[in-house]
Amino acid sequence: MSAAQALDPAAPAPRRRTALALVAVAAAVAAYANTLLGGFVYDDRFQVVENPWLRGFGNVPRAFGTNVWAFEGGVSNYYRPLMHVSYILTYAVAGLRPWAFHAVNVLLHAAVTALAFLAARRCLEESGAEARGADYGAFAAALLFATHPIHTEVVAWVACVPDLLLGLLALLAILLHRRPSPWARAGAVGSVFAGLFAKETMAVVPLLLLCGDLAFERPRARLPALARRYLPYAGAVAAYAAIRLAAMPVMAPIRRHAELGPLAVAANALPLLADQLRALLLPVGLNVFHVLHPVGSLLEPRGLASLAVAMALALALAWTFRRAPGIFFALAATAVPLLPVLYIPALGENSFAERYLYLPSFGLVLLAGLAVARLADRRPAALPWALGAAAAVAALYAGGAVARNRVWRDDLALWTDTVAKSPDSAYAHVELGILLAERGELVRAIEEYRTALRLAPGMARAHGNLGVAYEKAGRLDLALPHHLAAVQLDPAYSKGFVNLGNAYAAMGRRDEAVAQYRTAVRLRPDRVEFHISLANALSDGGDREGAMAEYRAALALDPSSADAHLHVGIALGEQGRLGEAIEHLETAARLAPDDPVVHVNLAQAYRLGGQAARAEEEMRRAGRR
Secondary structure (H helix, E strand, C coil), X not given: CCHHHHCCCCCCHHHHHHHHHHHHHHHHHHHHHHHHHCCCCXXXXXXXXXXXXXXXXXXXXXXXXXXXXXXXXXXCCCCXXXXXXXXXXXXXXXXXXXXXXXXXXXXXXXXXXXXXXXXXXXXXXXXXXXXXXXXHHHHHHHHHHXXXXXXXXXXXXXXXXXXXXXXXXXXXXXXXXXXXXXXXXHHHHHHXXXXXXXXXXXXXXXXXXXXXXXXXXXXXXXXXHHHHHHHXXXXXXXXXXXXXXXHCCCCXXXXXXXXXXXXXXXXXXXXXXXXXXXXXXCCCCCCCCECCCCCCCCCCHHHHHHHHHHHHHHHHXXXXXXHCHHHHHHHHHHHHHHHHXXXXXXXXCCCECHHHHCCHHHHHHHHHHXXXXXXXXXXXXXXXXXXXXXXXXXXXXXXXHHHHXXXXXXXXXXXXXXXXXXXXXXXXXXXXXXXXXXXXXXHHHHHHHHHHHHHCCCCHHHHHHHHHHHHHCCCHHHHHHHHHHHHHHCCCCHHHHHHHHXXXXXXXXXXXXXXXXHHHHHXXXXXXXXXXXXXXXXXXXXXXXXXXXXXXXXXXXXXXXXXXXXXXXXXXXXXXXXXXXXXHHHHHHHHXXXXXXXXXXXXXXXXXXXXXXXXXXXXXXXXXX
């Protein structure tokens, strides 16, 4: 059935329903298809590209046994093992091809759109809509959900797969929860339980389901029956909490924005809520990093405005609770998923993130679906106009999504855009500076780092990167103070100690360099490159035995590290153990076939071993790179 036939009220209901859902799914794919052209950006660099846990299914238990950043030795407030499961599966099928990871996100978004259609249709039916109205209302809701630009961060950024899984499982729970079949209800409980391992905010979905029960089952909803109904959900959340606490003994070990006291945290939840609702209703000026500008009091103009918004939402919920259950549930579906992301201390550096709005957007589009369903039932002649308006908005949304996806295509585009929109974000200036430095634009990179330090003088990472940039520019005299400042400001900044060691090594202060590298290795014994830096410094100082121990430690950490094999091979060659050296250098050449340094060293080893022809071949390979 074509899209035109799907709009024919005389079409058979099952076929019409299927066609409408497929059109919405196709719109989701079309709006986000250009993300397949993007690369890995932002956190994807270390979360995917440099993540050793992706390399095998044996790492799945590790993902369930610790926090989300443990693969790099980090500490986090978050526990999201399904993120790693998704990455491991994708890597097993397609390796580190960016398009494959982006394709997973697009397909997940399409699946969530299909569930949005089904869940919206069920809610519309429970609101009293007739079958045809429910079909067209659900179509309008799903079409708007499919194309909403607020979803660009979630779909275009590989790191947001937890949000997609959360949306998928939450909508599945909504769809199954009130069905009479015990299997359906078991599926809803299972969806909530599984969703908790995707993202912590799934814990509020039972509250959303309760809102639906109170809205759609009144006056049949009674406390004892509700208690029995929600006991399995309580058990699922309790089981999850036990598993999480076993993996992470502290629920939230990191507290952000410590400068805000309890009253300030409570007061700033309202402006945060107002900003989120504004972004849902008017998705313009999208930005990956929104700087938190806390209000000092709710009596400030911005505080009063946010208080008015919160009161209006509360009054709307109270008024619709008895009069319009469908609208009540739609408002609840918007507000309830936002509750966890109003607590600023537990969030990341970016307190307002657009990815937090993926699930709440279902409530917003459900309101539009209710309006279309009402028109379809009460004024059938106006239905084409209503659908046309929904299609026009969806077309605008899709255009905005396609344009925003282009910003997410690479880091340079993303952080250039972010600095333009958030010029007071020190974090954004540092990220842009790193990219400029990688491109060899040191003057611009230094300016970005200096700007970051004007905004945040105590930012260790800005000092460290500025020191590296000065070092590359040949200004060790300017670099050293920034390296020292970085480690003084953050004694746990392991990379800062490596940077300081590199500066000392360049100045010929080898013993001091070794001391800094040892500190870095003590802080992060899991970092292969730190062991190699220490080994190189020990080797330069004549401590070949100590150097070999560090090279082997690096190799034990990552047997697939071409750099580790290269240095072990060089060290063995210097000891006269040519056969073993060649084995490691050949392994390095297999792992890094495009690295000319590897081929040159392998050629030298072949030449020393009397294999002139193979040596010449390796030199030719080195010259072609």
